[in-house]
Amino acid sequence: MTLKEERNEIKNRALTEWVAEIARLTTPDQVVWCDGSEAEKDRLAALAVKSGSLIPLSPQKKPGSFLHRSDPNDVARTEHLTFVCTPSQRDAGPTNNWSPPDQTYAKLRGWLKGSMRGRTMYVVPYVMGPLGSPFAKVGVEITDSVYVVLNMRIMTRMGAPALAMLGEREDFCRGVHCTLDLNPDRRLICHFPQDNAIWSVGSGYGGNALLSKKCFALRIASWQGRGEGWLAEHMLILGLQSPAGDTRYIAAAFPSACGKTNLAMLTPPAEFAGWKVFTVGDDIAWLRVGDDGRLWAVNPENGYFGVAPGTNSHSNPNAMKMVGHDSIFTNVAMTTDGDVWWEGMETAPPEKLIDWRGRPWNPGSGDKAAHPNSRFTTPMANNPALSPHANDPQGVPISAIVFGGRRATTMPLVLESQNWTHGVYLGATMGSETTAAAAGAVGVVRRDPMAMLPFCGYNMGDYFAHWLQMEGAIKNPPRIFMVNWFRKGSDGKFLWPGFGENLRVLKWMLDRIDGRATATDTPVGRVPRVEDLNLHGLDTAGDRMREDLAVKTDEWSAEVASTAEFFDKLGPAMPPALRDKHRGLVNSINGARP
Ligand code: OXD
Ligand code: MN
Numbered sequence: 001m002t003l004k005e006e007r008n009e010i011k012n013r014a015l016t017e018w019v020a021e022i023a024r025l026t027t028p029d030q031v032v033w034c035d036g037s038e039a040e041k042d043r044l045a046a047l048a049v050k051s052g053s054l055i056p057l058s059p060q061k062k063p064g065s066f067l068h069r070s071d072p073n074d075v076a077r078t079e080h081l082t083f084v085c086t087p088s089q090r091d092a093g094p095t096n097n098w099s100p101p102d103q104t105y106a107k108l109r110g111w112l113k114g115s116m117r118g119r120t121m122y123v124v125p126y127v128m129g130p131l132g133s134p135f136a137k138v139g140v141e142i143t144d145s146v147y148v149v150l151n152m153r154i155m156t157r158m159g160a161p162a163l164a165m166l167g168e169r170e171d172f173c174r175g176v177h178c179t180l181d182l183n184p185d186r187r188l189i190c191h192f193p194q195d196n197a198i199w200s201v202g203s204g205y206g207g208n209a210l211l212s213k214k215c216f217a218l219r220i221a222s223w224q225g226r227g228e229g230w231l232a233e234h235m236l237i238l239g240l241q242s243p244a245g246d247t248r249y250i251a252a253a254f255p256s257a258c259g260k261t262n263l264a265m266l267t268p269p270a271e272f273a274g275w276k277v278f279t280v281g282d283d284i285a286w287l288r289v290g291d292d293g294r295l296w297a298v299n300p301e302n303g304y305f306g307v308a309p310g311t312n313s314h315s316n317p318n319a320m321k322m323v324g325h326d327s328i329f330t331n332v333a334m335t336t337d338g339d340v341w342w343e344g345m346e347t348a349p350p351e352k353l354i355d356w357r358g359r360p361w362n363p364g365s366g367d368k369a370a371h372p373n374s375r376f377t378t379p380m381a382n383n384p385a386l387s388p389h390a391n392d393p394q395g396v397p398i399s400a401i402v403f404g405g406r407r408a409t410t411m412p413l414v415l416e417s418q419n420w421t422h423g424v425y426l427g428a429t430m431g432s433e434t435t436a437a438a439a440g441a442v443g444v445v446r447r448d449p450m451a452m453l454p455f456c457g458y459n460m461g462d463y464f465a466h467w468l469q470m471e472g473a474i475k476n477p478p479r480i481f482m483v484n485w486f487r488k489g490s491d492g493k494f495l496w497p498g499f500g501e502n503l504r505v506l507k508w509m510l511d512r513i514d515g516r517a518t519a520t521d522t523p524v525g526r527v528p529r530v531e532d533l534n535l536h537g538l539d540t541a542g543d544r545m546r547e548d549l550a551v552k553t554d555e556w557s558a559e560v561a562s563t564a565e566f567f568d569k570l571g572p573a574m575p576p577a578l579r580d581k582h583r584g585l586v587n588s589i590n591g592a593r594p
Contacts, residue, residue, distance in 0.1 A: 010163065014170040015140060019123055022142050022176055025109060028116035033123045034149055036159020041150065048146045054328070058338030064326035067334055068147055069358050070204055071182045075331060076373045077207035077214065077256075079454050082189040084219065086458070093459030094571055104190050108176075108199045111186055115178050119144045124152050125162035125172075128217050128286075128300035133393035135230075135286050135298045137221070138166045139173035141211045148177060148209050151328060154303035154377050156212045171196065173220055175211035179204050191215060193223035193457050206305050206330065206375060217284045217300045219457035225286070226458060226466045229473065234451040235285040236264040237297050239387045239396065240506055243274030248510055251285050251297050251478070252402035253451040255432040257373070259485065259498070261306040265318040265385040268503045271537040275503065278387035279318075279380070280396055282306065287398065293475025298395035301380070308332050308374045310344035315499050322382035329376050331356040333369035342370035400509050403450060404483040405432030410555040411484035413496055413548045414505050415525040416512055420471040423480025425581040426525065428464050429563045430482075447566040461573025468577055479513050482525065487548055495548035501538060508533050522551040523588035556589050 010016050010033065023031055034040060045066065048054035054066040084092040085101045092098040122143050129136030140162070141152060152158050166172055174197040180186050187202030198215045200208055207214045221232035234253050241247040254260050264282040268275040281299025290296040306319060308329065313320050323329075333341045334354045341349060349369060355361040356371045363369075380386055389396050403426055405411065411431075417423035427450040434444050447453065449460065456463050471477060483505060485498045508528055511517035519526035530545045560582065567574055567582060 012163070012166055012168055012170075015166070015172065018174055019142065023121055026112050026116035026121060026144075026178065027114050028119050028121035028144065031121045031123060034125070034153075034159050036153060036157075036161070040159070041153060044146050044150055048150065051146070053147050054150075055334070056338075057329070057334075057340065061337065061339040062325065062327070066328050067332065067340065068328060068330045069356060070331055072357055073184055074182050074203050074205050075371050076205060077454065078184075078187060078189070078203065078205075081184075081187050082208075082454070083191065084457055085190050085192050086194060090573075091458055091462075093461060093573060094569055095453055095456070095460045099190070101192055101194075105192075105199075108188065108190065108201060111180065111201055112176070112178055115180055116144045122146070122149045124149055124158060125166065126152060126156035126158040126212055127162045127165055128156060128212060128221075129298050130391045130393045130395075131157055131161055131165070133298055133395070135288060135300070135395060136165065136393075137173065137224075137300075138162050138169075138171075139175055139212055139216050141175040141177055143177040143209070145177065145179050145204055145209065147204060147328075151206065151210050151305075151377050152212060154328065154379050155210055155301055155305060157302050173198065173211075173216045175216065176200070177209055177211055178202075179209075189215065191219045191457055193220050196220060196224075206377070210305070213284070213301070213305065214455055217286070218452070218455035221286065221300075221457075222452070222455070222463065223457040226462065229289070229470075231285075231287040231467070231470065233285045233287060234283065234455050235297075235401075236260045236282045237280035237285050237299055237396065237398075238264050238266070239278035239280060239389065240503075240510065241276040241278065247278070248399040249280065249297065249396040250400045250402060250506060250509070251287065251398050252404065253427070253430075254404045255406065255448045255451045257307050258404065258406050258432065261304060261319060262311075262316045262499060263502060265316060265383060266503055267317050267500050269500045269537065271534075272503055272507070275507075277385060277503070278389075279383055279385050280387045280390050288395075289470075289473045290394075290397065292397075294397045295474050295478055296395040297398050298392075299380075299390060303377060303379045304383070305375055305377050308340075308342040308376050309368075309370055309372055311342070311376075312344055312346040314346065315344075318383055318385045319376075321384050322378050323376045324382075326382060327376050327378040329374070331371035331374035332376075333361060342374055343368055343372075398478045399513055401478045401480045402483055402509070403427045403430050403480070404485065405430050405448065406486040407431060407433070407445070407484045408486065408488045410552070410559050411482065411487065412527050412551060413484060413487065414508065415482040415527055416509070416519055417480040417482070417525055420477055420480065421468060421577055421581060422525065424464060424467045425578055425585075426480065426482045427467070428578055429566070431562070433486075447563075459573045461570050461575065464578055465573070465575045468575055479509070481509050489544060489547055495544050497538070497540065504534050504538070523585065523591070524551055524556055527551060553589060560586050560589060
């Protein structure tokens with residue numbers, strides 16, 4: 001085999017040797033080192049169009065944008081095929097799939113032998129975190145997918161800046177991605193945190209194939225954060241600016257497809273004239289303690305990989321603007337004039353539509369035109385609400401941490417923790433109804449502590465212990481809250497309007513921090529009364545609000561029983577402090593029983 005190396009000038013021996021090793025294994029026809037330039041993007045996009053992997057959209061309707069249709073068996077993260085391969089199973093813990101590293105490498109090497117014959121192997125160096133930031137880290141993804149390269153170019157700071165930052169260092173995350181034939185029987189997403197390595201095989205879906213995102217910035221980085229004293233979290237970061245011009249930052253964890261992107265770029269309701277929300281990040285936060293004893297956060301990503309269905313000019317006007325150009329759409333429907341459409345876009349479907357599989361759509365069939373987990377990939381620079389600090393190497397100081405799930409019952413609209421340990425307890429007991437972002441049943445409540453269950457790269461009990469321990473390092477800790485935008489009344493309808501109105505709840509949090517708002521102590525945390533929230537101009541009846549804020553003893557009895565079961569599953573690594581908190585809560589709920 002002759003390898004056509006396009007870049008011979010790479011000085012980093014560890015990098016060139018590793019790339020050569022993977023090329024010897026996969027035997028591609030050529031190896032292309034990506035530099036992240038515009039010219040490269042245009043060349044690769046033309047190649048993808050030629051191969052049919054990308055369809056150009058209308059230059060008038062969606063300039064610079066493309067549609068990709070994935071294999072219908074490859075449309076979401078596959079958690080049952082995702083593994084954490086630590087030397088000891090105890091370190092992966094009971095909530096991660098585990099397999100021994102040596103055996104796993106051997107199996108994957110077997111699958112990858114000769115797998116890129118006749119194809120091109122792309123080497124994609126990238127930076128996670130703002131350039132020049134003490135938070136930033138370098139990864140390199142080897143992939144045989146042009147779609148992956150073009151998405152990585154949007155989602156990360158890719159190419160030349162990464163090689164410049166790396167220099168001669170060897171501590172880069174080594175990611176190997178190979179699509180094979182997309183056969184689910186030969187699909188595995190494997191993490192080797194002790195080697196700073198990821199091997200992802202047999203899937204082209206974003207969360208499985210864009211190795212910078214869930215694989216590196218959450219699973220590998222959470223392991224690194226534990227060792228190095230920081231946190232890698234499944235959190236959006238937003239700045240909330242008051243009419244007086246001061247901005248406070250909030251980091252919020254929600255499970256996939258619960259509206260993180262919407263909250264991160266929220267448009268305030270009319271009654272909040274002068275208030276502004278700025279996006280720092282919509283999915284991932286890396287948090288470190290600053291010299292001032294506060295917790296500081298950066299968004300390690302450079303773009304958004306958002307869920308398309310439900311996005312419209314009411315739920316997220318900023319998102320509608322930002323996907324208007326230079327975006328890649330995956331598995332949405334296409335109009336005959338080269339535009340895109342999905343369920344929940346407020347315009348009615350046009351008469352003729354090509355569905356996400358590329359077939360003419362029949363509205364009467366009951367099939368969705370866009371896949372429920374169809375996505376847009378958009379550069380963060382497209383976002384009209386982008387924070388001026390999104391690229392700040394120092395990050396932003398966090399005033400509040402918010403945990404939230406999708407719960408039809410039990411969880412009030414908002415709950416304030418009593419202290420850090422109670423806040424960690426709230427995060428640890430988070431539950432949410434499942435969505436289409438992962439393969440499997442939709443609508444079942446599962447425990448998803450801190451929205452990290454599918455993304456924590458080590459033992460969940462050790463992860464809680466790390467969170468508890470962080471308190472000692474943070475002199476001025478953010479206050480921790482829990483929210484639920486999704487509680488339903490007895491009529492089955494949502495009690496809270498959500499979207500832009502969520503600002504009212506964020507404002508109450510800041511007022512609590514400043515000592516300007518009141519709350520009532522309940523056994524499960526502090527809850528506002530209806531009159532403590534600014535509901536001016538909101539057409540929601542008082543009794544519905546009371547229902548939304550209610551802490552009901554019978555619901556909480558069931559909740560703590562289900563939490564106890566979950567804690568038992570986490571086994572001996574579960575920190576005693578959280579078990580104590582749980583016992584205390586059970587006692588006070590039983591004490592509150594009429
Ligand atoms: C995502 C997810 O894609 O959480 O962000 O699934
Ligand atoms: Mn996510």
